[in-house]
Amino acid sequence: MAATQRRGFIAGGTWCLDRNRKIDAWPREDRVGIAWGLEERGGGPACNLAIDIRRLDPSVPVETIGLVGEDEAGRKLIAEADRAGLDRRQMHVSGAAPTHTTEAFISQASGQRTHISDLGVAGLLSPDHFDFSNTAARFLHLGLPGIHPTMDGRFGADANGWVTVLKAARRAGLQTNLELCTVTPERLRGLILPCLPFLDTLIVNDSEIGALAEMPTLSGGSTDIAACAAAAASMLDHGAMNLVTVHFPEGAITVPRDGPTVFVASVTVPPDAIVGPNGAGDAFAAGFLYGLHEHWPLEDSLWLGHAAAACSLRSAGTTDGVAGWRECLEIARRWGRRSSPQRASGRNTPN
16 A cells, blocks of 8 residues: 555554552662552553544544453453553453553652553564554554563564564564564663664653763753754764654754755643543654644654643553643643754754
């Protein structure tokens, strides 16, 4: 099928049940923290981006590929997929292990989140669960390398199962994007660098791009935007991507293979509107990829990414705060745009 005839998304990889709680402050070892407000929601890129896209625009077809357990947690995730209107024909169910679950704590003292996962069936996900032979989708969004032991290991002649899946997607005519997981820099490079020749886009945060490029991208706790741009450019030299996008609290940059680097400042979110950061990165990716899917300019796609991420902060769940794309943009307009931060000098400094 020609790329111009394709429409929609496949979100593949991690499906987990997030058990979101607020906690007063993250305790030291052998200390007590007080948690409250349990909310159970789907998590992982195969869930989050899929549902975010449907919330942004219910007319867009979205398929999901993943693996859940034959248990109550798995049934909750299947029900969530059905409520979102996802095509879940490849949402596989296994009785060999429980559903992947994550205890997600949001510290009220720091605003930071801490995730503790029981991987369960995540260890069994393999390239054999992915079939692209009958899809009319345009984009594959895939993740998370680092928490799926079978996918993370060698698969046939390939460095890992992620490479195998990305190759198959490219052969089927899909454009590919990969979401990363917070693991050690060495492990991240080992898993992701072999994937770069089979990606069309890469959307990461400031810490991840620095880890991949082995370049410092944070200085004194702040993002060095010029360093992020240089690191993104170096990743283009290692892969087949058309662009690399890096997001951070103050904004985001896109470094295209052909054309100037684009910087767009983020949304000024009122502090009293913030409930939790879970899923904000997925929401940014959903907004940005939706813009690309709709052939919007890079600046507009980045701004929708910020708007979707800002709206997602209104909820402890990963997808509950995301609204239709017009509503997200209107909320972002009301809240306003951050002032552009002072940019460090260096190669590929955003214009």
